[in-house]
Amino acid sequence: MRTFFIAAALFLFTAFATVTPAQQTDEQLILKYFHSISSGEIAEWMAEVCSPEFNGRLAGTPEYLAAAEWAAGKMNEWGISPAGDNGSYFQWFDHPYTVVNEVGGLWLHLPQKDEATIKKSYSAPKDFYPGMNSGSGEVTAEVVWVGYGTTAPELNYDDYKNVDVRGKIVLMNRDVPYKDARNPEYSKWVKYCYHQYKAENAARHGAVGMLYIDGNSANPNISYHEDLIVTGIGTEPLADLFAGLGKDNKTLLNQIDKSFKPASFATGRVITMKASTTRHPEGRTCNVAGVIEGTDPELKDEVIIIGAHLDAVGNAGGLLVDGGLDNASGVIDILAAARALATSGIKLRRTVLFLLIGGEEVGLLGSKYYTENPLFPKEKTVTYINLDMVGNGTGLAVSASESCAGLREYFTRANEKYIHRTMRSSVSRGSYYGRPRSDGLVFLAEGYRTMSLSTTDGVKPVFYHLPGDDETAVTPEIMEDVAKMIYLAFIEMANADQLNY
Ligand SMILES: [Zn+2]
Structure with a gap:
């Protein structure tokens, strides 16, 4: 009898081993949370971030800070740890501002x-x-x-x-x-x-x-x-x-x-x-930083950063620009992926930092402040991925600096396997000597490997820095797919034994 039990146990073990139940469960878990990312919820969050309460999220204003608290509250709810100053989600810096x-x-x-x-x-x-x-x-x-x-x-x-x-x-x-x-x-x-x-x-x-x-x-x-x-x-x-x-x-x-x-x-x-x-010389503003710490004793020192500016251009005496496409879209793409990653319980061996940048519209101040006061060592930062105006169109695009051209594949593979949008992939070569016009360029100039994700083939009119750039200026369906692509690519990037740059 005893021999039989051992044989049966061995047989069962072998059988399970050949169908790799662990892998299957992983795949099911990954798919379950992949499908938890929904355009309906994204549309709801768009309306919240673009609500009159936040008044165009001008850096320095109390309304921007309210939006920063909203985002930090979401991270907290999903179990994403604070990575800012003194155990908070906020990385503060001075910023005098003007109200029109x-x-x-x-x-x-x-x-x-x-x-x-x-x-x-x-x-x-x-x-x-x-x-x-x-x-x-x-x-x-x-x-x-x-x-x-x-x-x-x-x-x-x-x-x-x-x-x-x-x-x-x-x-x-x-x-x-x-x-x-x-x-x-x-x-x-x-x-x-x-x-x-x-x-x-x-x-x-x-x-x-x-x-x-x-x-x-x-x-x-x-x-x-x-x-x-x-x-x-x-x-x-x-x-x-x-x-x-x-x-x-x-x-x-x-x-x-x-x-x-x-x-x-x-x-x-x-x-x-x-x-x-009215001038406010006393103004302060902040980046919002939340982290999922890696589980691998060694790989967790390596950090993948994904960032989007949370601030917008404010309300000029009634001319209210909610900053829907620019850049509630990038913020919410990140938050939707962040929630799926954080709540799924899927192990991430490397560390992932979600960075919502303050003060982009007033001169890229949040990204400058971060690169001067990094929350994680630059040498251990795998890449900085920037999202700005990512939510209008039917196609996807990924672009990387020459120093991390290979990392694009984690995104194109996610698209090929699960998302099936037309997708462009490019490498930005050579140098740029002009006025930097994105947070990504600030990180690149400081020696980070950088990438950007974007949407192509716009289907809605763009109201750049004008009233009209509100929650209706985006396509929630493409935002859902951007978030899904980030979610899938990050699971692979965070867990690869060796990253292919
Ligand atoms: Zn922008």
């Missing part, structure tokens, strides 16, 4: 024959967008066109050289005359293409107003100067300013781009600008 109280106004003075003046009034957001870091007050002055608003003596280029803008309103464009950001030559110009610099330089030259030709949308990524009223200017007032002058903005810029010779001039036109803002 009213949209303000913009008027062009039209002198009449009888010495009377008619003021043509413009409306926001069609014709102008209030400066998100504008000083407060009202100015009436002549407008001086100053090209790119740049003073670069070492490059023998100065838009302010032959004009006096003291007490005047300057009208200027974004960027610089040198255009090739992939050429090392660009590094000489890069400091002049920051919005911060342009406003600073205008204030330094004594201008009292700045009309910025910059897409006429919300831009909190600009410096604050108490005595400088700033407004984004749209197509119609710009055309009105140039009417009858025999030149136009575009032709002048083309000339400068070819000759590198400034063409600044006083327009003779008078404008009134009005802004109502």
Whole structure:
């Protein structure tokens, strides 16, 4: 009898071993939580993150902090551990900010024959967008066109050289005359293409107003100067300013781009600008960091970071930008994957850090702060994966820096096996010398291996930094698939004996 039992036990053991029940259970568990990620819930979270309560999540505001607490609360609920300061989910840094109280106004003075003046009034957001870091007050002055608003003596280029803008309103464009950001030559110009610099330089030259030709949308990524009223200017007032002058903005810029010779001039036109803002020098903001610690005694020191900026561009006196596509989408893609990973109980041998970045829209401050004060050692960080505006379209894409080109395969394989979307995969080669415009580029510049996930073949109109970018600006179905792809790829990446870079 005893022999029989042993034989039976051996037989059963062998039988189980050949059908690999452990693996089967793993696969079932993986599939169960794969299917727990749903577009319905994603749509609900989109509505929550875009709710009026968070008021456009401008970095520094109490409403941004409320959104950060919302996200930390979710992580806590799912058993994701805090990875921020002093055992909290928050990594704090100082950030003075500005609240725009009213949209303000913009008027062009039209002198009449009888010495009377008619003021043509413009409306926001069609014709102008209030400066998100504008000083407060009202100015009436002549407008001086100053090209790119740049003073670069070492490059023998100065838009302010032959004009006096003291007490005047300057009208200027974004960027610089040198255009090739992939050429090392660009590094000489890069400091002049920051919005911060342009406003600073205008204030330094004594201008009292700045009309910025910059897409006429919300831009909190600009410096604050108490005595400088700033407004984004749209197509119609710009055309009105140039009417009858025999030149136009575009032709002048083309000339400068070819000759590198400034063409600044006083327009003779008078404008009134009005802004109502409140400055908060005491402002602070934060990144939100949650971690699933690895289970392997050695591999757990290696960290995979996935990040998305949680802040958006705020509410300019009633012009509310909820930041739906930009970037509640990236945040919620991450949270949906994070919950499935955390609640499934699936073992992850490496550590996974979920990083919701604060202060992207105000100058990539959250990613700069993280790279200067990393929560995990850089040398042990496998990759930083960035998600920004990932939720509009029918296709998927993954892009990686040359240093981790091989890691793309964990994502393309997940798509091929389970998701079946059209998917692009690319490697970003070479260097970029321009103004960094994503958190991913900040990490790359600091020597991290970086990747980005995105969606392609957009099906919805994009309201970039404009009212309209709310929870309806995304496709929840593609967000579900992005989250599923992250979930599957992370299970593989976290558990591989050796990572294939
Ligand atoms: Zn963004």
